[in-house]
Amino acid sequence: MTRDSLAVDEVPEKRQLVEHNSIFSKLRNWVLSWFQWTPMSLSALRTAEKKILSCLKTAYRGWYVDIGPAVGASDKIWTISLNEDSPKTPILLLHGLGAGVALWCLNLDHIAASRPVYAIDLLGFGRSSRPKFSSDPLEAEGQLVKSVEEWRKEMQLEKMVVLGHSMGGFLAASYAIKYPDRVSHLILADPWGFPECPKEYKSNVPTLYRVIGSVLTRMNPLWAVRFAGPFGQSLIEKVRPDIMKKFSSVLDDKDGQSIISQYIFQCNAQTPTGESAFHAMMVGFGWAKHPMVHRIHELRADVPMTLVYGSRSWVDNTNSHIIKEKRPNSFVNVQIISGAGHHVYADKSDVFNNHVERACQMADDPSIMLSKAALEEKESTESQPSKEPSEKKDD
Numbered sequence: 365m366t367r368d369s370l371a372v373d374e375v376p377e378k379r380q381l382v383e384h385n386s387i388f389s390k391l392r393n394w395v396l397s398w399f400q401w402t403p404m405s406l407s408a409l410r411t412a413e414k415k416i417l418s419c420l421k422t423a424y425r426g427w428y429v430d431i432g433p434a435v436g437a438s439d440k441i442w443t444i445s446l447n448e449d450s451p452k453t454p455i456l457l458l459h460g461l462g463a464g465v466a467l468w469c470l471n472l473d474h475i476a477a478s479r480p481v482y483a484i485d486l487l488g489f490g491r492s493s494r495p496k497f498s499s500d501p502l503e504a505e506g507q508l509v510k511s512v513e514e515w516r517k518e519m520q521l522e523k524m525v526v527l528g529h530s531m532g533g534f535l536a537a538s539y540a541i542k543y544p545d546r547v548s549h550l551i552l553a554d555p556w557g558f559p560e561c562p563k564e565y566k567s568n569v570p571t572l573y574r575v576i577g578s579v580l581t582r583m584n585p586l587w588a589v590r591f592a593g594p595f596g597q598s599l600i601e602k603v604r605p606d607i608m609k610k611f612s613s614v615l616d617d618k619d620g621q622s623i624i625s626q627y628i629f630q631c632n633a634q635t636p637t638g639e640s641a642f643h644a645m646m647v648g649f650g651w652a653k654h655p656m657v658h659r660i661h662e663l664r665a666d667v668p669m670t671l672v673y674g675s676r677s678w679v680d681n682t683n684s685h686i687i688k689e690k691r692p693n694s695f696v697n698v699q700i701i702s703g704a705g706h707h708v709y710a711d712k713s714d715v716f717n718n719h720v721e722r723a724c725q726m727a728d729d730p731s732i733m734l735s736k737a738a739l740e741e742k743e744s745t746e747s748q749p750s751k752e753p754s755e756k757k758d759d
Contacts, residue, residue, distance in 0.1 A: 420473055445480065458528035548727035584639045
Protein backbone atom coordinates (compact mmCIF):
# COMPACT_ATOMS: atom_id res chain seq x y z
CA MET A 365 0.00 0.00 0.00
CA THR A 366 1.41 3.37 -0.96
CA ARG A 367 1.84 6.38 1.26
CA ASP A 368 -0.90 8.23 -0.60
CA SER A 369 -3.40 5.43 -0.13
CA LEU A 370 -2.62 5.25 3.59
CA ALA A 371 -3.20 8.95 3.88
CA VAL A 372 -6.63 8.60 2.29
CA ASP A 373 -7.57 5.70 4.59
CA GLU A 374 -6.48 7.62 7.65
CA VAL A 375 -8.34 10.84 6.83
CA PRO A 376 -12.19 10.46 6.45
CA GLU A 377 -12.51 13.80 4.66
CA LYS A 378 -10.10 12.70 1.96
CA ARG A 379 -11.89 9.39 1.60
CA GLN A 380 -15.23 11.19 1.15
CA LEU A 381 -13.63 13.48 -1.42
CA VAL A 382 -12.32 10.49 -3.37
CA GLU A 383 -15.77 8.86 -3.28
CA HIS A 384 -17.41 12.11 -4.40
CA ASN A 385 -14.94 12.49 -7.26
CA SER A 386 -15.56 8.88 -8.23
CA ILE A 387 -19.32 9.44 -8.39
CA PHE A 388 -18.80 12.66 -10.36
CA SER A 389 -16.42 10.86 -12.71
CA LYS A 390 -18.97 8.11 -13.35
CA LEU A 391 -21.70 10.69 -13.99
CA ARG A 392 -19.42 12.63 -16.31
CA ASN A 393 -18.49 9.47 -18.19
CA TRP A 394 -22.16 8.57 -18.56
CA VAL A 395 -22.97 12.02 -19.94
CA LEU A 396 -20.02 11.89 -22.31
CA SER A 397 -20.99 8.41 -23.46
CA TRP A 398 -24.33 9.82 -24.61
CA PHE A 399 -22.47 12.10 -26.99
CA GLN A 400 -19.89 9.52 -28.02
CA TRP A 401 -22.17 6.89 -29.45
CA THR A 402 -21.27 4.61 -32.31
CA PRO A 403 -20.88 5.45 -35.13
CA MET A 404 -19.99 9.07 -34.27
CA SER A 405 -16.50 9.03 -35.64
CA LEU A 406 -14.33 10.30 -38.44
CA SER A 407 -14.59 6.81 -39.89
CA ALA A 408 -18.37 7.08 -40.15
CA LEU A 409 -18.05 10.56 -41.65
CA ARG A 410 -15.54 9.27 -44.20
CA THR A 411 -17.85 6.40 -45.14
CA ALA A 412 -20.85 8.69 -45.61
CA GLU A 413 -18.82 11.10 -47.73
CA LYS A 414 -17.51 8.27 -49.90
CA LYS A 415 -21.03 6.96 -50.53
CA ILE A 416 -22.27 10.38 -51.63
CA LEU A 417 -19.32 11.07 -53.91
CA SER A 418 -19.70 7.66 -55.54
CA CYS A 419 -22.33 9.34 -57.76
CA LEU A 420 -19.61 11.37 -59.50
CA LYS A 421 -18.66 10.47 -63.05
CA THR A 422 -15.38 12.36 -62.80
CA ALA A 423 -12.47 10.77 -60.97
CA TYR A 424 -11.52 12.59 -57.79
CA ARG A 425 -8.94 12.27 -55.07
CA GLY A 426 -9.07 13.26 -51.41
CA TRP A 427 -6.26 14.00 -49.00
CA TYR A 428 -5.22 16.14 -46.06
CA VAL A 429 -3.32 19.35 -46.75
CA ASP A 430 -1.06 20.19 -43.82
CA ILE A 431 -1.23 23.95 -43.25
CA GLY A 432 0.85 23.96 -40.06
CA PRO A 433 -0.01 26.05 -36.98
CA ALA A 434 -2.58 28.29 -38.63
CA VAL A 435 -4.89 28.24 -35.61
CA GLY A 436 -4.01 25.09 -33.69
CA ALA A 437 -0.64 23.39 -33.24
CA SER A 438 -0.84 21.41 -36.48
CA ASP A 439 -3.87 22.03 -38.67
CA LYS A 440 -4.92 19.90 -41.60
CA ILE A 441 -7.59 20.68 -44.18
CA TRP A 442 -9.49 17.87 -45.88
CA THR A 443 -9.42 18.45 -49.61
CA ILE A 444 -10.92 16.81 -52.69
CA SER A 445 -9.88 17.67 -56.23
CA LEU A 446 -11.02 16.91 -59.76
CA ASN A 447 -9.37 17.50 -63.14
CA GLU A 448 -6.18 18.91 -61.62
CA ASP A 449 -4.28 18.67 -64.89
CA SER A 450 -6.48 21.18 -66.72
CA PRO A 451 -4.67 24.43 -67.65
CA LYS A 452 -7.78 26.52 -66.97
CA THR A 453 -8.25 28.73 -63.92
CA PRO A 454 -8.89 26.53 -60.86
CA ILE A 455 -11.89 27.06 -58.63
CA LEU A 456 -12.10 26.65 -54.86
CA LEU A 457 -15.44 25.75 -53.23
CA LEU A 458 -16.20 26.85 -49.65
CA HIS A 459 -19.25 25.26 -48.02
CA GLY A 460 -21.74 26.77 -45.60
CA LEU A 461 -22.40 26.15 -41.90
CA GLY A 462 -22.75 22.51 -40.94
CA ALA A 463 -21.86 21.22 -44.41
CA GLY A 464 -18.82 19.68 -46.12
CA VAL A 465 -17.30 18.79 -49.46
CA ALA A 466 -19.79 16.03 -50.28
CA LEU A 467 -22.75 18.43 -50.56
CA TRP A 468 -21.22 19.83 -53.77
CA CYS A 469 -21.94 16.47 -55.46
CA LEU A 470 -24.50 18.05 -57.84
CA ASN A 471 -21.95 20.60 -59.06
CA LEU A 472 -18.57 18.89 -59.20
CA ASP A 473 -18.93 16.98 -62.48
CA HIS A 474 -20.22 19.98 -64.39
CA ILE A 475 -17.63 22.45 -63.13
CA ALA A 476 -14.76 19.96 -63.42
CA ALA A 477 -15.55 19.29 -67.08
CA SER A 478 -13.53 22.37 -68.01
CA ARG A 479 -11.16 23.19 -65.15
CA PRO A 480 -9.47 22.06 -61.92
CA VAL A 481 -11.87 21.96 -58.98
CA TYR A 482 -10.91 21.97 -55.32
CA ALA A 483 -13.40 21.65 -52.46
CA ILE A 484 -12.33 21.80 -48.84
CA ASP A 485 -13.84 21.19 -45.45
CA LEU A 486 -13.23 24.53 -43.78
CA LEU A 487 -11.04 24.41 -40.69
CA GLY A 488 -13.22 23.39 -37.74
CA PHE A 489 -15.73 21.57 -39.98
CA GLY A 490 -16.17 18.19 -41.64
CA ARG A 491 -13.03 16.08 -41.70
CA SER A 492 -10.63 18.98 -41.20
CA SER A 493 -8.81 19.71 -37.94
CA ARG A 494 -10.90 21.27 -35.21
CA PRO A 495 -8.74 23.76 -33.33
CA LYS A 496 -10.13 26.22 -30.82
CA PHE A 497 -10.93 29.57 -32.42
CA SER A 498 -11.02 33.00 -30.85
CA SER A 499 -14.28 34.18 -29.30
CA ASP A 500 -13.72 37.61 -30.84
CA PRO A 501 -15.75 37.82 -34.09
CA LEU A 502 -13.13 39.58 -36.21
CA GLU A 503 -10.31 37.40 -34.89
CA ALA A 504 -12.31 34.21 -35.56
CA GLU A 505 -13.09 35.44 -39.08
CA GLY A 506 -9.42 36.27 -39.60
CA GLN A 507 -8.35 32.83 -38.41
CA LEU A 508 -10.65 31.11 -40.89
CA VAL A 509 -9.49 33.37 -43.72
CA LYS A 510 -5.85 32.75 -42.80
CA SER A 511 -6.43 28.97 -42.93
CA VAL A 512 -7.72 29.30 -46.50
CA GLU A 513 -4.66 31.31 -47.50
CA GLU A 514 -2.30 28.80 -45.87
CA TRP A 515 -4.08 26.06 -47.81
CA ARG A 516 -3.58 28.01 -51.07
CA LYS A 517 0.11 28.42 -50.34
CA GLU A 518 0.53 24.70 -49.74
CA MET A 519 -1.34 23.97 -52.97
CA GLN A 520 0.82 26.51 -54.85
CA LEU A 521 -2.16 28.03 -56.64
CA GLU A 522 -1.30 31.48 -57.99
CA LYS A 523 -4.87 32.65 -58.70
CA MET A 524 -8.25 31.00 -58.41
CA VAL A 525 -11.96 31.53 -58.67
CA VAL A 526 -13.39 31.43 -55.15
CA LEU A 527 -16.97 30.23 -54.71
CA GLY A 528 -18.59 30.35 -51.30
CA HIS A 529 -22.08 29.38 -50.16
CA SER A 530 -23.79 31.01 -47.16
CA MET A 531 -21.15 31.26 -44.39
CA GLY A 532 -18.61 30.19 -47.01
CA GLY A 533 -19.68 33.21 -49.06
CA PHE A 534 -19.03 35.51 -46.12
CA LEU A 535 -15.54 34.04 -45.71
CA ALA A 536 -14.91 34.10 -49.47
CA ALA A 537 -15.66 37.84 -49.52
CA SER A 538 -13.41 38.42 -46.52
CA TYR A 539 -10.65 36.40 -48.20
CA ALA A 540 -10.97 38.39 -51.44
CA ILE A 541 -10.73 41.68 -49.55
CA LYS A 542 -7.51 40.58 -47.82
CA TYR A 543 -5.94 38.68 -50.72
CA PRO A 544 -7.26 40.28 -53.95
CA ASP A 545 -4.22 39.17 -55.95
CA ARG A 546 -5.25 35.55 -55.44
CA VAL A 547 -8.87 35.89 -56.60
CA SER A 548 -9.62 36.00 -60.31
CA HIS A 549 -13.40 35.97 -59.76
CA LEU A 550 -15.49 35.97 -56.59
CA ILE A 551 -18.74 33.95 -56.70
CA LEU A 552 -21.11 34.29 -53.77
CA ALA A 553 -23.99 31.81 -53.54
CA ASP A 554 -26.75 33.09 -51.25
CA PRO A 555 -24.10 34.60 -48.95
CA TRP A 556 -24.71 34.92 -45.24
CA GLY A 557 -23.57 37.88 -43.18
CA PHE A 558 -23.98 40.74 -45.65
CA PRO A 559 -26.98 42.77 -44.37
CA GLU A 560 -27.03 44.65 -41.10
CA CYS A 561 -29.21 43.24 -38.32
CA PRO A 562 -32.44 45.30 -38.32
CA LYS A 563 -33.02 47.42 -35.22
CA GLU A 564 -36.58 46.13 -34.90
CA TYR A 565 -35.28 42.55 -34.65
CA LYS A 566 -35.28 42.70 -30.84
CA SER A 567 -37.66 45.57 -30.18
CA ASN A 568 -40.66 43.75 -31.68
CA VAL A 569 -40.02 40.49 -29.82
CA PRO A 570 -42.00 39.83 -26.59
CA THR A 571 -39.95 39.87 -23.35
CA LEU A 572 -40.37 36.12 -22.71
CA TYR A 573 -39.11 35.25 -26.18
CA ARG A 574 -36.22 37.68 -25.80
CA VAL A 575 -35.18 35.91 -22.59
CA ILE A 576 -35.45 32.49 -24.22
CA GLY A 577 -33.64 33.77 -27.28
CA SER A 578 -30.88 35.25 -25.13
CA VAL A 579 -30.29 31.85 -23.55
CA LEU A 580 -30.35 29.98 -26.85
CA THR A 581 -28.04 32.43 -28.59
CA ARG A 582 -25.39 31.58 -26.01
CA MET A 583 -25.36 28.09 -27.44
CA ASN A 584 -23.91 26.92 -30.76
CA PRO A 585 -26.52 26.95 -33.57
CA LEU A 586 -26.54 23.18 -34.12
CA TRP A 587 -26.37 22.13 -30.46
CA ALA A 588 -29.67 20.23 -30.75
CA VAL A 589 -28.15 17.76 -33.23
CA ARG A 590 -25.52 16.78 -30.67
CA PHE A 591 -27.92 16.93 -27.72
CA ALA A 592 -30.17 14.43 -29.50
CA GLY A 593 -27.37 11.89 -29.19
CA PRO A 594 -28.03 8.73 -31.20
CA PHE A 595 -31.28 10.28 -32.47
CA GLY A 596 -29.48 13.18 -34.15
CA GLN A 597 -29.79 11.79 -37.66
CA SER A 598 -33.52 11.14 -37.19
CA LEU A 599 -33.91 14.69 -35.92
CA ILE A 600 -32.35 16.06 -39.10
CA GLU A 601 -34.61 13.89 -41.26
CA LYS A 602 -37.75 15.00 -39.40
CA VAL A 603 -36.91 18.69 -39.20
CA ARG A 604 -35.41 19.03 -42.68
CA PRO A 605 -36.80 16.29 -44.96
CA ASP A 606 -36.34 18.66 -47.91
CA ILE A 607 -32.56 18.42 -47.60
CA MET A 608 -32.58 14.78 -48.73
CA LYS A 609 -34.96 15.51 -51.61
CA LYS A 610 -32.59 18.08 -53.04
CA PHE A 611 -30.19 15.27 -53.95
CA SER A 612 -32.77 12.82 -55.30
CA SER A 613 -31.51 13.21 -58.88
CA VAL A 614 -28.24 11.46 -58.03
CA LEU A 615 -29.24 9.53 -54.90
CA ASP A 616 -32.59 8.24 -56.04
CA ASP A 617 -33.42 5.49 -53.55
CA LYS A 618 -34.42 5.93 -49.89
CA ASP A 619 -31.14 4.59 -48.55
CA GLY A 620 -29.22 6.86 -50.89
CA GLN A 621 -31.05 9.95 -49.73
CA SER A 622 -30.72 9.01 -46.06
CA ILE A 623 -26.95 9.05 -46.47
CA ILE A 624 -27.25 12.85 -46.84
CA SER A 625 -28.79 13.17 -43.37
CA GLN A 626 -26.17 10.76 -42.02
CA TYR A 627 -23.40 12.86 -43.56
CA ILE A 628 -24.79 16.13 -42.14
CA PHE A 629 -25.22 14.45 -38.77
CA GLN A 630 -21.67 13.13 -38.72
CA CYS A 631 -20.29 16.52 -39.84
CA ASN A 632 -21.92 18.15 -36.84
CA ALA A 633 -21.60 15.43 -34.22
CA GLN A 634 -17.87 16.12 -33.92
CA THR A 635 -16.36 18.77 -31.65
CA PRO A 636 -18.02 21.99 -32.94
CA THR A 637 -15.06 24.36 -32.99
CA GLY A 638 -15.86 25.83 -36.41
CA GLU A 639 -19.46 26.20 -35.35
CA SER A 640 -18.26 28.07 -32.26
CA ALA A 641 -16.33 30.42 -34.55
CA PHE A 642 -19.54 31.04 -36.51
CA HIS A 643 -21.35 31.62 -33.22
CA ALA A 644 -18.77 34.26 -32.32
CA MET A 645 -19.35 36.02 -35.66
CA MET A 646 -23.14 35.90 -35.68
CA VAL A 647 -25.94 37.86 -34.05
CA GLY A 648 -29.39 36.28 -34.03
CA PHE A 649 -28.11 33.57 -36.41
CA GLY A 650 -29.26 35.44 -39.51
CA TRP A 651 -26.78 38.31 -39.29
CA ALA A 652 -23.10 38.96 -38.72
CA LYS A 653 -21.78 41.19 -35.96
CA HIS A 654 -19.63 42.87 -38.58
CA PRO A 655 -21.81 42.87 -41.73
CA MET A 656 -19.96 42.44 -44.98
CA VAL A 657 -22.08 45.08 -46.72
CA HIS A 658 -20.20 47.72 -44.71
CA ARG A 659 -16.84 46.35 -45.85
CA ILE A 660 -17.40 45.27 -49.45
CA HIS A 661 -16.15 48.65 -50.72
CA GLU A 662 -12.72 47.54 -49.46
CA LEU A 663 -12.62 44.85 -52.15
CA ARG A 664 -10.28 45.98 -54.89
CA ALA A 665 -12.14 47.31 -57.91
CA ASP A 666 -10.56 44.90 -60.39
CA VAL A 667 -11.92 41.79 -58.63
CA PRO A 668 -15.13 40.79 -60.48
CA MET A 669 -18.09 39.45 -58.54
CA THR A 670 -21.00 37.18 -59.36
CA LEU A 671 -23.78 36.86 -56.80
CA VAL A 672 -26.31 34.03 -57.17
CA TYR A 673 -29.41 34.05 -54.96
CA GLY A 674 -32.40 31.77 -54.64
CA SER A 675 -35.71 33.59 -55.08
CA ARG A 676 -37.25 31.57 -52.22
CA SER A 677 -34.34 31.95 -49.83
CA TRP A 678 -34.51 33.61 -46.42
CA VAL A 679 -31.33 35.49 -47.30
CA ASP A 680 -32.08 39.10 -48.23
CA ASN A 681 -30.89 39.70 -51.80
CA THR A 682 -31.67 43.43 -51.78
CA ASN A 683 -28.15 44.04 -50.49
CA SER A 684 -26.94 43.23 -53.98
CA HIS A 685 -28.07 46.72 -55.01
CA ILE A 686 -26.00 48.24 -52.21
CA ILE A 687 -23.00 46.20 -53.33
CA LYS A 688 -23.39 47.55 -56.86
CA GLU A 689 -23.60 51.09 -55.54
CA LYS A 690 -20.47 50.63 -53.44
CA ARG A 691 -18.55 49.15 -56.38
CA PRO A 692 -19.54 51.51 -59.23
CA ASN A 693 -16.42 50.85 -61.30
CA SER A 694 -16.39 47.08 -60.83
CA PHE A 695 -18.03 44.12 -62.48
CA VAL A 696 -20.92 42.96 -60.27
CA ASN A 697 -23.28 40.43 -61.81
CA VAL A 698 -26.40 39.54 -59.80
CA GLN A 699 -28.48 36.51 -60.68
CA ILE A 700 -31.61 35.38 -58.81
CA ILE A 701 -32.70 31.86 -59.67
CA SER A 702 -36.44 31.39 -59.69
CA GLY A 703 -37.75 28.59 -57.49
CA ALA A 704 -34.49 28.04 -55.62
CA GLY A 705 -34.09 28.37 -51.86
CA HIS A 706 -31.04 29.00 -49.72
CA HIS A 707 -29.35 25.84 -51.01
CA VAL A 708 -29.35 27.36 -54.47
CA TYR A 709 -26.48 25.11 -55.64
CA ALA A 710 -28.69 22.05 -55.09
CA ASP A 711 -32.21 23.35 -55.70
CA LYS A 712 -31.49 24.40 -59.29
CA SER A 713 -28.08 22.87 -59.85
CA ASP A 714 -28.13 23.05 -63.67
CA VAL A 715 -28.86 26.79 -63.75
CA PHE A 716 -26.45 27.41 -60.89
CA ASN A 717 -23.68 25.44 -62.61
CA ASN A 718 -24.15 27.50 -65.78
CA HIS A 719 -23.73 30.76 -63.85
CA VAL A 720 -20.58 29.40 -62.22
CA GLU A 721 -19.13 28.27 -65.55
CA ARG A 722 -19.72 31.67 -67.15
CA ALA A 723 -17.97 33.40 -64.26
CA CYS A 724 -15.06 30.97 -64.60
CA GLN A 725 -14.81 31.66 -68.34
CA MET A 726 -14.36 35.34 -67.55
CA ALA A 727 -11.52 34.38 -65.21
CA ASP A 728 -9.90 32.37 -68.02
CA ASP A 729 -10.16 35.25 -70.47
CA PRO A 730 -11.17 38.67 -69.07
CA SER A 731 -11.60 39.99 -72.61
CA ILE A 732 -14.80 37.99 -72.99
CA MET A 733 -16.37 39.63 -69.98
CA LEU A 734 -19.76 40.88 -71.05
CA SER A 735 -21.12 44.23 -70.00
CA LYS A 736 -23.50 44.14 -67.10
CA ALA A 737 -26.47 45.07 -69.25
CA ALA A 738 -25.72 42.44 -71.90
CA LEU A 739 -25.20 39.73 -69.34
CA GLU A 740 -28.43 40.48 -67.52
CA GLU A 741 -30.31 40.45 -70.81
CA LYS A 742 -28.72 37.14 -71.84
CA GLU A 743 -29.74 35.39 -68.64
CA SER A 744 -33.21 36.86 -68.24
CA THR A 745 -34.78 33.61 -69.38
CA GLU A 746 -33.21 31.71 -66.47
CA SER A 747 -33.47 34.21 -63.65
CA GLN A 748 -35.84 36.82 -62.34
CA PRO A 749 -34.91 40.34 -61.25
CA SER A 750 -36.22 40.11 -57.71
CA LYS A 751 -38.03 37.91 -55.24
CA GLU A 752 -41.69 37.35 -55.84
CA PRO A 753 -43.65 38.37 -52.73
CA SER A 754 -46.09 35.50 -53.19
CA GLU A 755 -43.39 32.84 -53.19
CA LYS A 756 -42.96 30.68 -50.12
CA LYS A 757 -39.54 31.24 -48.59
CA ASP A 758 -37.26 28.28 -48.08
CA ASP A 759 -33.84 27.78 -46.53
